[in-house]
Amino acid sequence: MKKAAAALSVLVALSTLYACGKDSAATLELTAALPEKVPSGTEIRIGDPAIQASLTASGLDKELSDAGVKVAWANISGGPQSIQAFRGDKLDCSSVADIPSLFAAWTGTSTKIVFQSVTVDPLQHPTYELGIAPGVSVTSLADLRGKKIAYSAGQAQGALVLRVLQKAGLKQSDVTLVDLTSNGDSYPTALGSKAVDVAPLGTSVLARYKGKYPGSTSIKTGIRDDASTLYCLTKSVQDAGKAAALKAYVGVRAKALLWQNDHPEEYSKAYLQAVQGLSAADAKAYLAVGGDKGIPATWDNAQARLQATADLLATEQKHDKLDVSKLVDRRFEKVEAAAAGDRVVTGDAA
Structure with a gap:
């Protein structure tokens, strides 16, 4: 009887140890290096309609599948929709400007920015x-x-x-x-x-x-308004499997933005006309004023602009002061820059 009890005790201890080890392996510290390998069965839920269309039209979606990344696409973009989906745990990441990350923080939803892009000539091509x-x-x-x-x-x-x-x-x-x-x-x-x-x-x-x-x-406003990001639930970035998938996604996303610059007609048909419902003429007019998107070599200036915006909104809208460095996951900074290669934008004006 004592032997049976001792054996049961050991079994319970080993089971507990295995479970703890499994959990700790699945949790990634925010200071840890991003994993290289995407575990089998990993899925990321993303609202990124323009990139979704561009990946399919360009064939870059194959790079994601070859890396083992499975994306569950959501027809969501923008702050209000994405924050609501985050709160309901229906979404991992969404494409937005800079403001949603601030309002997520102010309303108790923890997120991280994992992608930054810029307009090559922002004042000449305002959003x-x-x-x-x-x-x-x-x-x-x-x-x-x-x-x-x-x-x-x-x-x-x-x-x-x-x-x-x-x-x-x-x-x-x-x-x-x-x-x-x-x-x-x-x-x-x-x-x-x-x-x-x-x-x-x-x-x-x-x-x-x-x-x-x-x-x-x-x-025209004469104000730089080209902030464009991908932000994710913090807990999704802390999931080791999803973090690995996001690393692959961020790299391919950078290539997709550059593809849009190089293939405006294909992008127009795949997204502006097919998804956004613009006429061919309106899509052409949009591309003429929209300007090329660039991948910044560093996020320093984008982060400084975000801090200035957070400070303004804190004053004008009576919010708490925010340190925006806590909202930006700069481990992904080098991932997107590496994917862009020699096409990174090195002169991103502050």
């Missing part, structure tokens, strides 16, 4: 312009005084509005900020119906807006 409602006269930033401006606090458009006001020397009290999330055609519709006078519009919708509403205009 947004200020759309002006038909019949409203705004020809300079100073003319924003007294205007109704569409504003979404948790999106890149909201931060852009605050930065524009700062550049114009205006306070929030000098304008009327109209809370309105930028989804689909919400901003063009609000402009067209005169619900707002001004709204930041992405270049992909600007041409359609002007075509639909005669008398509508736009002005």
Whole structure:
């Protein structure tokens, strides 16, 4: 009886030791080197529609499958959708601008930025312009005084509005900020119906807006607005298997962005027209003003810009101060730069 009890005790101890060892092997410290090998059966859930289309059109998806990476694609991008999906544990990573990582932190969702890209000539090729409602006269930033401006606090458009006001020397009290999330055609519709006078519009919708509403205009902000990232749940990055898959994904993603630059017509058909629903003419106009995307050799300047934005939002929106270095996983910095090779952007202006 004693022998049986002793044997059972040893078996339980060994089982416990094995389970602990298995768990510790699956958990990756945030300071540890990224694993090279993707374990069999590893799946990463990603909302990255433009890259999804580009990988298929370019054939780069084969590099992922050859590396053993299985991607469960989600039709999700942008801050509100991705943060909601993170909270429900339905998503590992999503493509966004810089603001969602800040709002995730401020609302209790821990994430890490694992990819940064830049526009090669950002001021000549802005992501947004200020759309002006038909019949409203705004020809300079100073003319924003007294205007109704569409504003979404948790999106890149909201931060852009605050930065524009700062550049114009205006306070929030000098304008009327109209809370309105930028989804689909919400901003063009609000402009067209005169619900707002001004709204930041992405270049992909600007041409359609002007075509639909005669008398509508736009002005450029003169502010750098090209932040583009992939951010992930921290617990996903801490999963050793998913971290290995993400390392492979980040490298292939860099190649996909460069492929978009080199193959604008194929990219237009695969994503802008097939997924975004743009006409061939609107897609061509978007590509003409959008500018080439680049892979930065270092994330120093992008991190400095993110810190400046976090400081501005903390002041203007009454949030806690954030140290953004805690939101950026710079282990992936060299991964994407290595994938870009000699095509990295070394002069990323601050």
